[in-house]
Amino acid sequence: xxxxxxxxxxxxxxxxxxxxxxxxxxxxxxxxxxxxxxxxxxxxxxxxxxxxxxxxxxxxxxxxxxxxxxxxxxxxxxxxxxxxxxxxxxxxxxxxxxxxxxxxxxxxxxxxxxxxxxxxxxxxxx
Numbered sequence: 001x002x003x004x005x006x007x008x009x010x011x012x013x014x015x016x017x018x019x020x021x022x023x024x025x026x027x028x029x030x031x032x033x034x035x036x037x038x039x040x041x042x043x044x045x046x047x048x049x050x051x052x053x054x055x056x057x058x059x060x061x062x063x064x065x066x067x068x069x070x071x072x073x074x075x076x077x078x079x080x081x082x083x084x085x086x087x088x089x090x091x092x093x094x095x096x097x098x099x100x101x102x103x104x105x106x107x108x109x110x111x112x113x114x115x116x117x118x119x120x121x122x123x124x125x126x
Contacts, residue, residue: 002026004096009120022079022096030074033099038092050106059106086124093119
């Protein structure tokens, strides 16, 4: 079984940057699509960014496109998300997730992801 553990969250001011990390253990995740989702209080979990198994393709939600960058290091079994120009509306719990979908390269619906981390909290003050 794969376990995912996120880290890097915190309290920052608007305009600041943060780098989230997702450490995978139990088995390699190098053959899977990985993604970041977020969930704000009272809202549904939403797709933020995804990356294919070899990093050859990425996809971003419109709200973060141009500000967030997802990457991975398969040699370390790690996935990252660099977040810049953070806004108060980026405040949420951020989750790393794994998908084994063979239909869509980077699914955007949470139901297409089989393994989830416990989340890391990001708070952006204005």
